[in-house]
Amino acid sequence: MSNVLDPNLAPNGKEKIEWVKDRMPVLTKIGQELADNKTLRGLKIGMSIHLEAKTAYLALILKEAGARVYVTGCNPLSTQDDVAAGLASLGVEVYAKRGVSEKEYRNHLRMVLSSHPSLIIDDGGDLLETYCSQNEKWILYGGCEETTTGILRLKQREKNGTLPFPMMDINDADCKHFFDNRFGTGQSVWDGIMHTTNVLVAGKVVVVAGYGFCGEGIAMRARGLGAKRVIVTEIDPVKAIKASLDGFEVMTMREAAQVGDFFITATGCKDVITGEHFELMKDNVLLANAGHFDVEINLKDLAKMSYKTEERRENIVGYYLEGGRIINVLAEGRLVNLASGNGHPAEIMDMSFSLQALGLKCLVDKCGILENKVYNIPKELDNYVAGIKLASMGIRLDQLSKEQAAYLGLN
């Protein structure tokens, strides 16, 4: 039995799912292929994902391909209750509500696992960690992991020999991180910040912590929105040079803290902004996180320094410091584009979720061959997704002649 906030919200959720369908032609086609080749027929799939319209459409595609699908969130604040209700009304088992406590969140993960799925889709690694932490075990084909932070957790398990089944690394497929982490995060983080705050970006100083794929996208879009200065902080010398040559200022967080109006973390690391930085910030700055976990902005430090906190607007908490300054934190420091927004554009997730669906097929097709390791998506599947996407965009490519292919050593 599904466990959602209010089943009456289903019509609104179904409308949202219907809206994204038209913008996800690659996933629609791959879903049709999966239904035709019956790979997933009768299998149980457990999913822990940011439950909004695009992920709901992925769950539906898998259901329509013949699987029984069990879904929960991967972050207590990113579930959209209307979408959860809509998905449940369409025959998917859903255990998810926005704003659940940590205990309920963990309980929902366990409910998904209690169906004994033979495949999982994870985003950030909590579903797999929950499987590892419980005594009850069963045989799975394996699973797919969506994001950078989840892959880091998987690689640690692979290294110490405790990965319980094969996992496909979706994040590192080109059609995922090139577009999702960069262009998806770039647009949706600003969408989340702007609609939450309703403040102007033009003329402001934006500080982006981390210049990986997500940070690049956020910095690029800050420039496009007219930010007066875009400052990057980094710990990796090569990324720092790249940011500098891309035209951004690079400095330490201590230096940036004194001049920024917006601070956005996208590192996957903890304690990127802490007490020593809050001490230096201007009045009324805005802080948001785009990284997977809510560990990048140290809110414990901030709470200790504050004499009061107050919800100043939906999803914005003001921390009032002695001396009169206010520091505003968006979405409790959870990933702002999903906790206070609609996530990435559907056209982007079309590719990421197509890779998820193909990753599941790979796991079933290669059952018995794969070891308990982290596998990259085969390059031909990446190219397959790119090819369908280009066709849907009406873009054609030149083709290599035999002679050219031979010249490049491709024959």
Ligand SMILES: NC(=O)c1ccc[n+]([C@@H]2O[C@H](COP(=O)([O-])OP(=O)(O)OC[C@H]3O[C@@H](n4cnc5c(N)ncnc54)[C@H](O)[C@@H]3O)[C@@H](O)[C@H]2O)c1
């Ligand atoms: N918000 C979203 O929708 C979304 C989408 C994709 C990925 N993510 C998450 O965002 C995070 C970043 O992902 P990515 O793909 O850009 O990773 P990445 O590894 O490409 O980049 C992270 C960058 O942060 C830098 N960094 C690490 N610690 C730092 C610190 N203390 N200070 C400054 N810089 C530091 C690293 O050197 C690296 O360049 C991950 O947690 C990932 O799971 C979020």
